[in-house]
Amino acid sequence: MYTLEILARRLRLGSQTMAYPRGPAPSLPDRHGGALRLDSARCTPGCTACADVCPTAAIQVGATTVLDQGRCLFCGACHEQCGTGAIQPTGDHRLAVRHLADLRIGGDYGAELRRAEAMGSELRSLLGRSLKLRQVSAGGCNACEADLNVLGTIGWDLGRFGIQFVASPRHADGLVLTGPVTDNMRLGLEKTWAAIPGPKIAIAVGACALSGGPYGSQTAGLHGAPGTDIPFDLYIAGCPPHPLTILEGILRLLGKVPGIDT
Amino acid sequence: MTNVRALLCNPAAIAWDAVPCRPVADLVSETAAALQTGARLCAWFGVPDGANTVLVAVLAFDAQHQVGIARSEPHRGPLPSLTAQHPQAQAFEREVFEQYGLEPLGHPWLKPLRRVTGADGGPIAFYSLGGGEVHEVAVGPVHAGIIEPGHFRFQCEGELVRNLEIALGYQHRGAEAAFLAAPPAARWPLIETLAGDTSIGHGLAYAGVQEALGGFQAPPRAQYLRAYALELERLANHTGDLGALANDVAFAPTSAVCGKVRGDFLNLTALLCGNRFGRHWLRAGGVRWDLAGDRLRDSVERLHAALADVESAARWLWASGSVRARFDVTGTLSGEIAAQLGLVGPAARASGRTTDVRADHPWGAYAEMPVAPQVDRHGDVAARAAVRRLEIHETSDFLARLLHNLPDGPLLGEPATLPADHLAVALVEGWRGQICHVGLTGRAGQWRHYKVVDPSFLNWPGLAMALRDQAISDFPLCNKSFNLSYCGHDL
The missing domain is CATH 3.40.50.12280 (Rossmann fold)
Structure with missing residues (x-):
């Protein structure tokens, strides 16, 4: 009788809901990469290796390199190409901001995004x-x-x-x-x-x-x-x-x- | 037969000059004759040629395991309609008319396919019925859930739907045009978002087109891992669909379990490549990352657990009398109509059609490890659910063999450059059915044209026909049993 099977299974399973946010967040898959970090000081002057492989033109190389995570697809091509470790995945799942500019990293924007604050x-x-x-x-x-x-x-x-x-x-x-x-x-x-x-x-x-x-x-x-x-x-x-x-x-x-x- | 079209095996490339070229009326009549003998129309599209348009026909001869290709002489103005004899051409001809102005004379319903307003910016008329009891129900484009937009226009007589017209185009992003204009690095994300729940399916077709053109193949290990990813995509979506069908008849146990297990399959894809939808992993010539060691062992273990969970949740569904009462004889589509409309995938197989690219036109790992098409003859919601369950079983067996026999070796070969003036076709059996990509290169080996046919392009009319004489309250259930893509259709 399937009703009994369902009930038995239900009892065996207990609650399936994750502990987060009271408990720790589940970890992202290791190949996901999460939020990016861009340390422009490590860029080689004149290097455009990251921008060349970016599918959405999310990286602009000017006086400093700036990466817009609002355009980013997190494909990993940029940090795969980067020879100096200037761009690195942090593994951090937090990628929500109140203003689009807060997703930009590198140069004057700083190495990491400015995460969202609570509303009023x-x-x-x-x-x-x-x-x-x-x-x-x-x-x-x-x-x-x-x-x-x-x-x-x-x-x-x-x-x-x-x-x-x-x-x-x-x-x-x-x-x-x-x-x-x-x-x-x-x-x-x-x-x-x-x-x-x-x-x-x-x-x-x-x-x-x-x-x-x-x-x-x-x-x-x-x-x-x-x-x-x-x-x-x-x-x-x-x-x-x-x-x-x-x-x-x-x-x-x-x-x-x-x-x-x- | 061979003198009017080139016959190739999937995926395949051919010089543009070698594609048999016919006067447009002959292309229509010869294509009609081939469809009459049971061929299926995979693609029918225009390629701009100066002020004219060249029509290209791609046909599948399933029993012969061959794909036929022919083209017309450059043409402009009206031409005889293929749809008049073969309804499966209806959307193709509307698309060609909308894009290039070639009017198919005798097409019974030559409405815009992706435009949502008339040429004057006003509304487009819908098919309507007269009579005292008749009323019209309009739904969408924005729907009552987290779902893509489209418009459904029901002509009802009391509770019964006498006609359903489906008007799409709201999702049209111009994907094919964007692809042609895109720099190389930008092409893959366009392909992988044609229908985002089918990133692997469309990605494989794109890889197939490039590899056929370049005359190279991905290394064996990459071929096997690609099949693993394609089957994970099938498992995730079929499981999600069983859960969604259960939810629509308020059967919570199966809905709850399948909703979670669908995520388990997506997480297996993420374990493989970081992205739950399999993005950024496929490349022409292979794949980017391996599945080996602990990662492989972990995957096999989690796969077994997820498959066992789905099977028990599916068993509850079929054991419940109240579920069967809602599924059985609801939204029935005959095999005859499924054939006329050229339906593909589980929707076709649930109406007794045996078509499955993995069996009829196999390539990669499927050429070495056959997959049997899973068929049900009833054509109703129950049959479309049953085919999904059977396919989960078949995929489970396939993956057991596949992962046990993973060949060693490299993951990514050196892709060759694309030859000039060549056309390639690749068919892939995605979870919704046949995906067809056709790529044509120009004089410098650049992309001259790229055509995508998502299975939903052929299957939406199947839903409309399944709703005939059904209670309108059964629409959500029927819709879920097809679960078609809006953006895959709209491109």
Whole structure:
């Protein structure tokens, strides 16, 4: 009888939800690399090896080398090419920022990104314990979407934080954008944002939404969130960002990650 | 047959001059004749040639394990429609018309394929029904979940859907044009995001095209590891689909387990290459990283555990009478209609079609270790679920053999440069079905044209037909049973 089998298995398994954020974060796969670190002082003058292999022109070599993790797909080609160890993967899953420029590293930007701070106390008191989000995919390839969906499964259990993806913008406190924003989805995105009652927040997830990603080149010419009029509160980098990266980003914004300023 | 098209084995390249060239009306009639004898249309697309367009036909002859290629003389203006006799050409002809203005005379429904407004910027009319009980339901482009956008227009009579029209194009990013204009380093990420849940499938097709053109093959170990990655992609998505189907009939135990185990398969891909979707790992001529030592042992162990979890969750699904009551005889698609529409993948095999690129046109590890197509004849939601479960079993057996026989050796060969004025075709059986890539080089060996046919391009009309005379409340379940890609269609 399958009902008994289900119950027996259920008892054997216990809770499948991870301890994070009360316990330690699960580690990223070793070949993932996580956030990058760029120590421009170690660059060889005139060297463009990293920029030459970057698929999204995320690296600009001028007086100093600057890497924009908002454009980065984390393919590893740059640090594979770098002969001096100027660019290195840190293995750190935290890749969420409040401003796009905070994802830039190297030169005056410093060696590492400036991670997101929590939103203001008024918004936190309104949304901190119950945050309903409407997701709009505007040219997303279904990888960011898939890893947002994963947060609803038993291992991640987004619901325990009072966060839920809802079926109508009228029920939502915020928008989550994925994709580079295609011409054909511009209107749908604008209408969805307009239909969400304020106060509301906006979150951009993935390289496409942050910069157009692979579609940010001149020919495709799609630029994601920066090409819209929506005021975004949080940007989460990756292609796609690991589910842990997305969760950590949203929790940071809500002031629910231990150790960040609330 | 051989004098009207070149017959090749998958993947294969041929000089552009050697592709049989026919007047456009002859290309249409000869293609129609081949489809009449059971060939499948893998691709039908235009290549700009000055002010004209050259049409290219790619056909699969499954029983002969061959791919046929032919092209038309440069042409502009109208031409006879292939769709009038063979519905499987309908989207191809709409695409050619939209892109190059070649009007297929006699096409029954020549609407834009990816444009969401008419030429004047106004709305595009939908097929509609009259009658007192008839009402229309419009859904999308933004849907009620975390899902890609598209528009569904239902013509209902009471609760029953009499016609469903699916209007896509919202996801159109211009991927093919961006590919042609992209510098070399930027091409792989475009390919790997054509349909992001099929990064390995599309990546393999792209690798196949380049390797056929360059006349080289990836080393044996790389071929085997590629098959491992392609099958992990299948396992993750089939498992996710079984869970999503369970969720749509409110059967929580299977939904909960499959949702988690899907992630276990994605994590196995991440163990291989760092990315849960298998990105940045494939290269022309091989792969970037190995699976060996502790990493291999760990993978095998985790694979066994995940497969056992899926099987027990699937068993509960099939043992539940209430699940069967919702799955059985819901969204039935006959084998005849599946054949007419040229459906591919599990959706075709659930309607009794045996087509599977891994068996019919195998290359790489599949040429050495055969995979048997998994078929069900009922054509309903239950059959589409059953085929996924059977394929999980088949893949499990395949991977056991594959990982036990991993050849030693290098991972990446030196890729040759691409020859000038050549065309190559590669077919890959992705988890949704046949992926077809066609690449054409120009005079300097640069990319002149690149055509992608995602399985969803052929399968969306299957969903529309499955909804005929179904209760509209069963749409989500039917939709999940196909689980098609929007961006793969829209490109």
